[in-house]
Amino acid sequence: MRSKVLIVDDEPNILISLEFLMSQAGYETRSAETGEQALAELDAFQPDLILLDVMLPGIDGFEICQRVRQAPAWSHIKIVMLTAKGRDVEVAKGLALGANAYITKPFSTRALVSEVQQQLAEAQNAGAVETQGGDRP
Amino acid sequence: MNRRFLKGQRLIAVFAIGALLFSYPILSLFNRPQLLFGMPILYVYLFVTWAALIALYAFIVERRR
Amino acid sequence: MLQGGVVFLIILLYMGMLFALAHYGDKRAEQGRSIIRNPMVYALSMGVYCTAWTFYGSVGRAATSGVGFLPIYLGPTLMAGLWWFVLRKFIRISKMYRITSIADLAASRYGKSQLLGGFVALIAIAGIVPYISLQLDAVATTFNLIWNFPNIGQQTSIGQIFTVEDTAFYVAIVLAVFAILFGARHLDLTEHHEGLVAAIAFESVIKLLAFLAVGVFVTFVMYDGFGDLFSQAAAVPSLQRLFTFTPGEGPGGDVYGDWAWLTFLSMMAILFLPRQFQVAVVENTQERHLNRAIWLFPLYLLAINIFVLPIAIGGLLHFPDGAVNADAFVLTLPMAAGQEPLTILAFIGGFSAAISMVIMATVALSAMASNDLVLPLLIHFRLVRLNRGGDLSGLLLTIRRIAIVVIVLLSYFYFRLTGENNSLVSIGLISFAAVAQFAPTVLGGLYWRGGTRLGAFAGLTAGVATWGYTLLLPSMASNMWLPGTLVTQGPFGVEWLKPHALFGFIGYDPVPHAMFWSMTFNVGAYVMVSLFSKQTILERNQARLFVDVFTQPLGGEGQSLWRSNASTPALMDLLHRILGEKRTNEAMKTFALRQGVPWPMGDEAPPVVIEHAEMLLAGAIGAASAHVAVASVVQEATLSLDELMRMFDETTQVIAYSRDLEERSQQLERQSRRLEAAYTELQAANERLKELDALKDEFVSTVTHELRTPLTSIRAFSEILHDNPDLDTERRQKFLAIIMRESERLTRLINQVLDLAKMESGEMEWRRTPVDLADLIRDSAQSMGRLSAERQIELTLDLPARAPLILVDRDRIQQVVLNLLSNAAKFCDPDHGEVIVSLRVQPEWITVAVSDNGPGVPEEAQTIIFEKFRQLGNASRRRPQGTGLGLPISREIISHFGGQLTVQNNADAGATFMFTLPLDGAA
Structure with a gap:
């Protein structure tokens, strides 16, 4: 089954480029332009990974990240944060909030795609271990 | 280059020229008792230089772009 | 023919005319149709630089040392080239922070220090009073000369005339009245005296015309033009000597060194003489008037100096035996030729040169005396309470008027005491040297943030002490009280302490000698002490505002160090008592509307309003006193050092904390399910991070973000196009269009950011x-x-x-x-x-x-x-x-x-x- 990637960014052009890259890499994609839309898509689309921009109108990327990590149902979702504000404290904050990777804009498309591939591969391994190991606390 | 800034720099340059012309050793070159146009040569030198400085100032600040 | 009565009548008529002109100038100003809002009048008013010293004394000095009178006018000419940098900064600062005198400027820059303001005021008064007295002396002497018309030789000493007949006394009184009427009629928020400036500018014209008339008469009527005059002089060895540099009275005889120091001295004088500061800075109505003055004022100086040497030589040729004082040639030559109208004109010219200086200097000094000396003392000894009691504006005006009378009388008594022993020039130069001592403190303060109040005190003290010892003391010693041996042999016979040859240095004339030592000690003490002392918070803030004045927004409010609110009634009451109710309300209302503060204000006045109130008061009572006054109604003091240190500590902690956070986050990642526990901590960290954000420059971060966004699209699509050469045409076109659009957006953004930066730093080019x-x-x-x-x-x-x-x-x-x-x-x-x-x-x-x-x-x-x-x-x-x-x-x-x-x-x-x-x- 194809992995599902949810792309969240409020810049339409960046969104177009990310959609192109993700579908070229063979993933199923959906897009959201605001925090509210993103939360709705999380429910509806059940993605394996989110490409999440930090600066969003309304609910921002940090908060979405937090909510995803708080909800047990979404705990397996990988989060790759994207931001144009590349300050150290923000990277630290994103990672502390449970993001799996942090990429600053402007990004290299190859690096981005390979990061996403790596994260999804890890998720699949973990998933395999999880199904074998049975119940987890 | 910023016009205001340039104006200030030009004025400073004229100041520097003036300071040079009104000091040793340039002054000593004109320190002679002879007359030029019926006037003491030092006196002529000082006033002509003075007038020239003023003309330069006026040219710099009153020039329309 | 020319009886004293006639001369008296002419003086009265002339004074009457001045009163009328000044009155007219004030009237027009009240109607808002200013006659001095004009670059020509501004430049002419600077002509107050030319006093009786110029009018009479230059000729006297030329008669003994040839071109030696010129550095006094070449210095200001050179300085005019730096005005665009220096004087414009004075004007900008004074307008923004309502500075009304040099004392105020120094006090304000060094942390609104009342003590420093008082010190500067004291130096200015001590330095200038002899100079004013010199003008009274000139008026009396020339009156005496003209009284005896057409007899030239018989000068009666002023000391022998009864006070009733003493012209100088009456002149002093009339001038004091004039200064009070037009210089201290009301407390003005801007401290502009339009009538006064109009009169001064008019007098500049009169003295120039008079001097040129005498010059033309001597050169072309008494002699046959420049050529004739100089060729006659060339035949006399003692006169030919004047054509070149001649060694001065000093033993060393370094004429070029003397010349350079005198040029430097007069460069400082044109900036720091209180009357020059008054006309050039305080009375300046528009900054751009400076443009015209930069060349017109030097031109004025040139014009008034052209005939100095010809008149001196004409006089020396005409009175070869030395019976007539060369200082009076301007008057005695027309007298000797029997030219009545010209004699009168010359007298009026000299008279106007003298009185314009007296009036302007008195007005400038009285503002310093009242704002920086008397008022702080009254406040200090609790004779005046700023935060309670009745209307203070009357008291302030009275202080200022009394100060005018006292200064004029001081000058008069100085004149009576010293008699006429001093030549016009030397006393003037002593005054110049006194005000030149302000240079390191003020210029240092305006261009170097590091200058401290202690440094300023040290520099001024060292400079003034040296000045007093090497110039003032000897000038008194040659007069009276002190033994003459002090100068000739040194105090108690100590050779190397001789005031005119300090440490055995004998290369210069007394004035350059004093300048060299006083500047050395002044600058040295100022810099060294500044480097080894600390600034208070207020001082540091003022230093920043003053040094970077051109990058502050015009009308620069909002730099307030006031942290708390004040009770509005108390603040308004303070303003009412000093500025009057009507003007206070008008000024505060305009400000409130501009700042978006509701009017009438609530019970609490916010910090911006307090700041503005302080500035309004500064115009009337000086920056230092205004600060004290406002502090008396604000409950909490300014931001303390402790508070600032605490804020700094907190910032440091937050930074350390965020580093800590980074390490911990890796653990967190491993135990991602146990985030709950760290969650509350994170929230606190969030708050701190927000603070950190505010402390960092938000602007830079935002610009970065805004620039990166279009850049992201451009890079992403470029790479996509590069990696996918076989993309279909439709998508290819679409992606290329995006790249183009985003590039445009980036360009636009960069241009706008640059525009804004240029505008904010004042480097924008504006084409009107x-x-x-x-x-x-x-x-x-x-x-x-x-x-x-x-x-x-x-x-x-x-x-x-x-x-x-x-x-x-x-x-x-x-x-x-x-x-x-x-x-x-x-x-x-x-x-x-x-x-x-x-x-x-x-x-x-x-x-x-x-x-x-x-x-x-x-x-x-x-x-x-x-x-x-x-x-x-x-x-x-x-x-x-x-x-x-x-x-x-x-x-x-x-x-x-x-x-x-x-x-x-x-x-x-x-x-x-x-x-x-x-x-x-x-x-």
Whole structure:
């Protein structure tokens, strides 16, 4: 089954480029332009990974990240944060909030795609271990 | 280059020229008792230089772009 | 023929004329039709530099040392080239912070120190009183000469005339009255004395004409032109000597060194003489008048000096036996030729030179004396309570008037005491040297942030002590009280302490000698002590404001160190008592409206208002006293060092904490399910991070973000196109179009950021041309036509056929109009868009309004939208287009041209953006 990637960014052009890259890499994609839309898509689309921009109108990327990590149902979702504000404290904050990777804009498309591939591969391994190991606390 | 800034720099340059012309050793070159146009040569030198400085100032600040 | 009575009558007539002129100048100022708002009058008023010393003394000095009189005028000529940097800074600072004297400037720069202000005032008064006395001396002596017309030789000593007949005394009294009437009639917020300046400028014309008349008469009537005069002189060895540099009275005889020091001395004098500061800085009405003065004032000096040497030589040829004092040649030559009208004219010229100096110097010194000496003392000894009691403005005026009378009388008694032993020039130079001591403190303070109050005290003390010992003391020793051996043999016979040859240095004349040592000690002490002492917070703040004055916004409020509020009634009461109720209310109301503070104010006055109140008071009672006065009604003191240190510590902790956080986050990642526990901690960290954000420069971070966003698209699509050479044409075209659009956006953004940075640092180039705003709006509307037609917006223009021309930068104003139009188009009703542009011409303003029928701007957002990168979304579009810099730039542009850009909501629907531009820049 194809992995599902949810792309969240409020810049339409960046969104177009990310959609192109993700579908070229063979993933199923959906897009959201605001925090509210993103939360709705999380429910509806059940993605394996989110490409999440930090600066969003309304609910921002940090908060979405937090909510995803708080909800047990979404705990397996990988989060790759994207931001144009590349300050150290923000990277630290994103990672502390449970993001799996942090990429600053402007990004290299190859690096981005390979990061996403790596994260999804890890998720699949973990998933395999999880199904074998049975119940987890 | 910023016009205001340039104006200030030009004025400073004229100041520097003036300071040079009104000091040793340039002054000593004109320190002679002879007359030029019926006037003491030092006196002529000082006033002509003075007038020239003023003309330069006026040219710099009153020039329309 | 020329009896004393006639001369007296002429003096009276002349004084009457001055009174009338000054009165007329004040009247016109009250009606708002100033006669001194004119670069010519400004430059002429600077002619107050030329006193009786110039008028009579230059000839005297030329008669003994040839061109030796010239450095006093070449110095200011050279300095004029630096005015654009230095004097303009003085003017800008004084206007922004209502500085009214040098003492005030020094006090304000060094942490609003009353002590420093008082010290500077004291030095100025001690240094200038002998100089004023010199002018009284000149008036009395020349009156005496002319009284004996046409007999030249018989001078009676003034000391022998009874006081009743003593002209100097009467002149002193009349001048004091004049100074009080036109220099201290009311406490002014701007401290402008228009009538006074008009009179001074007029006197500059009179003395120049008089001197030129005498010069022309001596050169061309008594002799046969320059050639004749100089060739006659060349035949006499003692006169030919004057054609070249001749060694002065000093033993060393380094004429060029003397010359250089005198030039430097007069460069400092033109900046720091209190009367020059008064006319050039305090009375300056517009900064750009400086342009004209930069060349006109040196030209004035040149004109008044052309005939100095000819008159001196003419006098020496005419009175070969030395019976007539060369200081009086200007008067005695016409007298000797029996020229009555010319004699009178010369006398009036010298008289006007003397009295203009006396009046201006007295007014300037009295402001210092009252604001920086008397008032602080009264406050200190609790004789005046600023925070309670009745009206103080009367008291302040009385102090100032008494100060005028005291200074004039002091000068008079100094004159009676010293007699006429001193030549005109030497006393003047001693005064010059006194005020030159301000140079390190003031110039250092304006260009070097590190100068401290202690440094200023040390420099001034060292400089003034050296000045007193090497110049003042010897001048007294040659007069009276002190033994003459002090100068000739040194105190107690100690050779190396001789005042004119300190440490055995004998290369220079006394004045250059004193300048060398006093400047050495002054600068040395100022710099060294500054480097080893600390500044208070207030001092550091003032240093920053003063040194970087050109990068502060004009009308620079908002730099307040006041942290707390004050009770409005107490603050207003303070202002009422000092400035009067009517003017206080007018000034505060204007300010409140401009700042968006509600009027009348609530019970608590916010920090910006307190700051402004302090500035208003500074104009009337000096910066230092104003600070003390305002502090008395503000409950909490200024931001303390402790508080600042605490804020600093906190910041450091937050930074350390965020590093800590980074490490911990890796553990967190491993135990991602146990985030709950760290969650509360994180929230606290969030709060701190927000604070950190605010402390860092938010602007830089935002610019970075805004630049990276288009860059991201450009890079991503470039790489996609590069990695996928076989992409279909349609998508290829689409991606290329995005790259182009985003590149444009990036360019636009960079340009705007640069524009804004240039404007804020004052480095923008503005090209002023006469512009018809109505025309400009029609143009702009046309270029917007396509866009509005596309969106079906109805654009209505409500314009007069033509508007008065104003001098602005056409392109920049068009940028503003286009920005407002495109904003209106963006935000108006999406279905039935209506935009109305109107232009109204008012007596002083042109108002342009652009209104739309969109949702309007929420009350709370009305100031935010003028901040950088703050945009409002609208319902149909989540993220507005544009860079978020349009309105801030527009506001910068409009305020550069003296106008205001504001927004308000319409009664029915939509918002109106309105800007005004003043008509006084009319072409």
